[in-house]
Amino acid sequence: MGVARDERRLLSDLLLQVGPDAPTLCAPWRGRDLAAHLVLRERRPDAAAGILLGPLAGHTRKVQDGYAAKPWDELVELVRTGPPAPFRLVDEAVNAVEYFVHHEDVRRARPDWEPRSPDPVRDQVLWKRLPVTAKMIYRKSPVGVVLRRPDGESVVARHGANPVVLTGQVQELLMHVFGRSASRVEYDGSDEAVRLVKALDRGV
Known part of the structure; x- marks a missing residue:
């Protein structure tokens, strides 16, 4: 299992x-x-x-x-x-x-895709593994990066000033971290900080 x-x-x-x-x-x-x-x-x-x-x-x-x-x-x-x-x-x-x-x-390569429903067991496994990849991907970010679930639990992907908070379901945060454009996350931060985070190469 x-x-x-x-x-x-x-x-x-x-x-x-x-x-x-x-x-x-x-x-x-x-x-x-x-x-x-x-x-x-x-x-x-x-x-x-x-x-x-x-x-x-x-x-x-x-x-x-x-x-x-x-x-x-x-x-x-x-x-x-x-x-x-x-x-x-x-x-x-x-x-x-x-x-x-x-x-x-x-x-998600299909035009009619929709996110799957949250699954507590699956999402907990993915959430535990998310920090390792997120810290690797955002290690060169010039600003701080925080990943946050809708319930408020968060992971610091990159410590730094002027942080950007990315909020989304676990599956959306994971797909975003892996550089997939087909992910649904919300950005919260200054316009310049958000621009810098969006400009990062997140290809994995």
């Missing part, structure tokens, strides 16, 4: 529904590219290193293209099956946020 398992199942079902050429928020990736990325990340650690390390990017691209060339049903089944042992032992810790974000990448 867990968020990673649930999001993996939901994403797999959605991928089969929308097909391999469906757009995603990770443009220019299509559904096939995103699925291949997830399979590579879980099954080929030798190639996954190239996701972050430029010198290995060519190897990563070659392996990912190989997965992307598989029959669609077979590729989605690899996504659905998840990581092999022993990586399943850390599935929830490693993949809860990854699968939530990529599920939303497919959902």
Whole structure:
């Protein structure tokens, strides 16, 4: 049980529904590219290193293209099956946020998307993991950044003067932090501070 398992199942079902050429928020990736990325990340650690390390990017691209060339049903089944042992032992810790974000990448690339209803269990898991990514993303912000839920609970992503407060549901804050434009958050701060925060490169 867990968020990673649930999001993996939901994403797999959605991928089969929308097909391999469906757009995603990770443009220019299509559904096939995103699925291949997830399979590579879980099954080929030798190639996954190239996701972050430029010198290995060519190897990563070659392996990912190989997965992307598989029959669609077979590729989605690899996504659905998840990581092999022993990586399943850390599935929830490693993949809860990854699968939530990529599920939303497919959902929100559709013109009629709407946010999912809040889920206390899911949102608590995502909220616990949000500070690590948020502090990394906003470490270069010239002003302070605070992420706040509608209930008032907040996380300081960047200490600093003239802070900007971003308010939204947990899922919206998470998608915003990961640089997705399809997120619904409200900015509160001076016009200049808000401009500086919006101008930050948040691509993850």
